[in-house]
Amino acid sequence: MKIKKSALLDALKVLGKVVSQTSPVEVQRSVRFLGVGEQVWLTATDGVESVTAEVAGDAGEMEEFTVEYKALRELIRSTRGGEVEVTGKLLDWPEMEAVPDDALTVELPPDFGRLLALAAPVVDQREARFALRGINLSRNGVTATNGKELLNLPCPLKIPEDITLPFPLALLTAKPEGAGTLHLWNCRNERLFRIVIGGFQWQGKALPGNFPDWKQVIPADKTLDYRIEIH
Structure with a gap:
């Protein structure tokens, strides 16, 4: 080859x-x-x-x-x-779980990879709370927190419940561009995902644990003394 x-x-x-x-x-x-x-x-x-x-x-x-x-x-x-x-040898390569027919399939916007890259610096991968080591996806967008800072990036996703991805180091390195697809399904009491963007594919298990509700962390507009908008 x-x-x-x-x-x-x-x-x-x-x-x-x-x-x-x-x-x-x-x-x-x-x-x-x-x-x-x-x-x-x-x-x-x-x-x-x-x-x-x-x-x-x-x-x-x-x-x-x-x-x-x-x-x-x-x-x-x-x-x-x-x-x-390149030449090599055959190994008994483990097959990843196939995406079942009843899996939830969600379209990802063209800037999805960029949003994860913006959220990544906030994540503390040594955080004791396992869920906080990843990046959360919900209907309200992409969210990351280290327990001291919290960042929410609006990105409407048609998913019924939130999911926390492991820290996406390979995706951040690949920097795939264009729209993609997110598949979600349950298998043996675990939440599995597959992200496909162009020629890049990433499959794994969602992080367990509850991710903070960013709406309860960020104060309501009416309670703020100051507000800065960046356009």
């Missing part, structure tokens, strides 16, 4: 946010390649979350194999020219 070195390097920057290079589990140290013609999908998982990035390449009719992340980085460094030829 042949892939442009720059495209592979960009994909590895994203997948590297999920790969665990010190894991005793080989799958979690590796990247799965699945190619059909000129389309190649690279996937990494930490056992809970799974991230897939699509790149252009040359895979013939169909190729599937895995390569350890560290070996891929070394391959890029040692290869001259703008194209890399």
